[in-house]
Amino acid sequence: MTKVSVIIATYKPVLERLLFSIDSVVRQQGIDFELIITDDGSINNCFEEARAYIEKKGFQNYTLLSHEKNAGTVKNILDAVYHAKGQYVRTIGTGDALYGTSSLRDHVDFLEKSKRKWSFGQMIYFTIDDSGKREYIRHQSRPQLTKSYLEGNDKKCMRQYCTFRDVATGTAILYEKNTIREYLELIQDKVIYCEDYIGEIMTYDGLVAAYYPEPVVLYEFAAGGVTDQTNRGWQDWREKIMNDIAAADLIMISRDNTPDDSLHRKINRIHRRRNRFGRSKLCMIFEPGRILFHTKRILHPSMTNIPIDEMYLKTNCDTEAR
Numbered sequence: 157m158t159k160v161s162v163i164i165a166t167y168k169p170v171l172e173r174l175l176f177s178i179d180s181v182v183r184q185q186g187i188d189f190e191l192i193i194t195d196d197g198s199i200n201n202c203f204e205e206a207r208a209y210i211e212k213k214g215f216q217n218y219t220l221l222s223h224e225k226n227a228g229t230v231k232n233i234l235d236a237v238y239h240a241k242g243q244y245v246r247t248i249g250t251g252d253a254l255y256g257t258s259s260l261r262d263h264v265d266f267l268e269k270s271k272r273k274w275s276f277g278q279m280i281y282f283t284i285d286d287s288g289k290r291e292y293i294r295h296q297s298r299p300q301l302t303k304s305y306l307e308g309n310d311k312k313c314m315r316q317y318c319t320f321r322d323v324a325t326g327t328a329i330l331y332e333k334n335t336i337r338e339y340l341e342l343i344q345d346k347v348i349y350c351e352d353y354i355g356e357i358m359t360y361d362g363l364v365a366a367y368y369p370e371p372v373v374l375y376e377f378a379a380g381g382v383t384d385q386t387n388r389g390w391q392d393w394r395e396k397i398m399n400d401i402a403a404a405d406l407i408m409i410s411r412d413n414t415p416d417d418s419l420h421r422k423i424n425r426i427h428r429r430r431n432r433f434g435r436s437k438l439c440m441i442f443e444p445g446r447i448l449f450h451t452k453r454i455l456h457p458s459m460t461n462i463p464i465d466e467m468y469l470k471t472n473c474d475t476e477a478r
Contacts, residue, residue: 158217160189160264161242161333165233166250167196167226172288173251173376174202175209180253180374182215187261191218194236197226228348234340237333245336247351248327251376255280256468259372263330270366273335274358276324277372278462284376292469295377298325305367311416317359318408319422321401324365326352328373335363346403349396353404360408360423362415371462 162181166174174193181191191210195201203220210218219239223232233247244264246254254260259277267275281295299305299322304312316322329352339354347353355365408414408423 158190158241159187160244161240162189162191163236163247164193168198169202169250171202171205177250177253182213183257184260185257190241192236194221194232196232197223230344230347230351233351237337240333245331245333252327253374255371255373263368263372266368267330272366273363274331275366275368276329277368277370279328279373279375280371281375281377299323302367310364313364314359314416318356323355327375347400350400356404357408360414
């Protein structure tokens with residue numbers, strides 16, 4: 157029985173980075189899983205090369221999904237979820253990689269014991285230099301403030317996640333399949349690219365995540381992609397992100413099932429101010445709690461300082477997927 161479906165979402169994939177991601181998935185041990193690669197309308201989706209590589213590795217439980225039209229990340233992943241056979245779903249992007257050989261099993265075990273619907277773990281960040289060598293770096297944890305999760309303070313977690321957007325990154329999140337399907341269906345046609353914004357809506361509904369304080373993914377950071385603000389396409393991408401944020405806010409405002417009425421009022425105020433001021437610091441004038449929150453982040457920075465298996469990285473991750 158398939159326990160978890162790992163989805164690699166692609167668009168205009170670079171073959172070497174796609175194979176790097178595939179390699180990290182097929183080497184997972186101790187759990188029954190499937191691999192789904194879903195492409196969002198690329199002219200060259202690299203499926204022929206991907207299929208050959210997967211079969212060379214002797215892995216059989218995989219599906220390749222192609223789409224004629226580019227419809228955005230949300231619909232691309234949602235279609236993969238419809239095809240998923242697992243009880244749980246994990247998504248990663250091209251160029252990212254599952255960490256180690258047992259992180260998938262360990263994260264699933266943790267989520268089941270937590271009795272929650274979703275969970276996020278830690279990320280190990282890396283950049284790629286001109287020679288193709290990966291350099292592993294310390295970077296701000298996402299979310300940055302995790303103490304409330306460890307203490308089980310759900311109300312505080314809700315405020316941090318929804319009001320101040322101290323959020324997890326999608327590539328480090330594990331979902332119960334029925335939950336990710338329900339919330340992706342909710343946001344489709346409204347939120348286009350940022351599928352992980354369902355985390356805010358789930359949290360707003362009272363479904364607070366379980367924090368798994370272990371590394372679960374290698375995350376490619378600032379390598380000419382959307383996390384690189386020097387990229388000439390960054391401003392266009394930023395506008396798309398802001399549109400998705402506004403859409404997610406509207407969805408939350410329209411819902412009346414949050415267990416925290418004051419949170420609903422705060423989200424409503426924040427949405428109106430975002431429309432007026434964007435991400436300007438003027439917003440802080442009207443939201444004293446935001447000032448306190450950002451002060452905590454400055455005074456108590458939470459950086460990724462988690463133990464790393466240097467030998468594993470050197471042996472398996474410092475070269476292109478073979």
